[in-house]
Amino acid sequence: MLKAERYRHFVDYFSTHQPDAQTELHYGNPFQLLIAVILSAQCTDKRINQVTPAIFKDFPTPESLAAATPEQIFEYIRSVSYPNNKSKHLVGMAKMLVDVFHGEVPPDISELQKLPGVGRKTANVIASVVYEAPAMAVDTHVFRVANRIGLVNNAKTPLAVEKQLVEFLPKDTLRFAHHWLILHGRYICLARNPKCEVCPISWFCRYYERTHTEAALKRAEAVKAKKAKEQAKKKKLDAITKELKKRSVDKDI
């Protein structure tokens, strides 16, 4: 299947079945989303949603978070991955929002990346979710699923995946496509055992095509038969060698 066709099927399927896919992180405003996304690095959304309500309640504004110490924040996020770094990042981020950005979350991706704890992925999430910018944040799910489906070719880094997706996806679908890929990766196209048998998009997935189609199954069977033949040959040779050894021992006696 041509890449352009895969893209067409991908957009058709998900815009029909998940037209307004959204982040599973809970938040009430851009500042809260920024906190949640910074915390979510290398951690599950479920865990983040358990710790953020208390932070949002006790530190409702950039000013209140900027006045806190990392040690204070650590107590709220000790169950999250990398709590030491993340507590420093949250306080640093809030201070910069107050000092440089008048307490507002900036819409610009390069300005967002100046904030402590905010890398390209986080900046893209904020830009696309909050400001509806045509940006594509590539996390581990997006990276894996885009490669498996065949939306990208030889994309070895998140940036390479981002560039190809941005180039080929229609601009107005980009902010949804990010969530389509994440949710599909989270619930169906799992990292270790993708649920290909129940996957509704297997018919245009490159990974499925390579591993489950008739030709692929035939190839796998041929490899299996060749292996069995080689094993039988080895077994026969071993038996002959054993017999010859036995005869030579008998002769010596």
Ligand code: SF4
């Ligand atoms: S068919 Fe399998 S590899 Fe392809 S998208 Fe579905 S779950 Fe992932």
